[in-house]
Amino acid sequence: MASSYGQFCPVAKAMEVLDERWTLLVVRELMLGSTHFNELRRGNPRMSPALLSKRLRTLERAGVIERRADGRHVTYVLTACGEELRPVVEALGAWGVRWVGYLGEADLDPHLLMFDVRRTLPTQEWPAGRTVVSLRFADVAAPVSRWWVCVTSGEVDICDYDPGFESAAHLETSLRTLTQVWRGDRSWADAVRSGALQVDAPADVRRRVAGWFGQSVFAAIPRPA
Structure with a gap:
């Protein structure tokens, strides 16, 4: 989890969980239906497997996702806490489309x-x-x-x-x-x-x-x- 901002503001507390690089993009992939590690990697191809594993552990500890293991098959799903981020991610996407249109x-x-x-x-x-x-x-x-x-x-x-x-x-x-x-x-x-x-x-x-x-x-x- 990111270092503490040392503020009681709920925005600052939320960002302690969410502002690490790639974190919200992992959440985005889960919202779009990816549930397996390889699917999450396909949605974020420039993210290393080690970093993805680290972010998944962070999100699990924060209660944003749940890791489910069935034998050798592991899936990741959003919890109720994670689902509450859906309007946040959708709003970021809408803002990005409207105001950050440049594609390099x-x-x-x-x-x-x-x-x-x-x-x-x-x-x-x-x-x-x-x-x-x-x-x-x-x-x-x-x-x-x-x-x-x-x-x-x-x-x-x-x-x-x-x-x-x-x-x-x-x-x-x-x-x-x-x-x-x-x-x-x-x-x-x-x-x-x-x-x-x-x-x-x-x-x-x-x-x-x-x-x-x-x-x-x-x-x-x-x-x-």
Whole structure:
């Protein structure tokens, strides 16, 4: 736990638990449905395993999370105390979308983007059976420039290798463009109209594919004028 601020103010006391680097991002991942250590790492790929273990222990001691072990399988879940942080994290996300919109090159990560896309994909919008959409980031070097999104009866699988199924659509864009679209900084229609996002598919699929991808949970936050 962070060092004491030496203040009785409840904001200061809360920050003694929460202001260590990565702590709230671990909480964010738990709120988005990650329950296993490897899932938490995928959501925070630049966080070392040792540091993640340390932060999980801190959050457990503070009563924010509960560690559950079933044989060799360990899961982490938010307690009632942790769930009360949900509006705090959501408010931080909304503030970040509204007022900290700049994305540097270091902020762009194809693995992290596709991981987020996977867990927010509106599968109810996809056709029944199996549908595959292939994607190429023109500005990303191999082997992480090509991805395949496969939805089968509501189950999502995102691959960085060809799964061997015919694609209903192929997308060609930059990592920055798709990140902006997914965040809600830019509309799908604007990206297509400008040529920054190219969709190779039959006309009926081109009309539907934007709805298949959906957007981030923060995409609908209104931006400042």
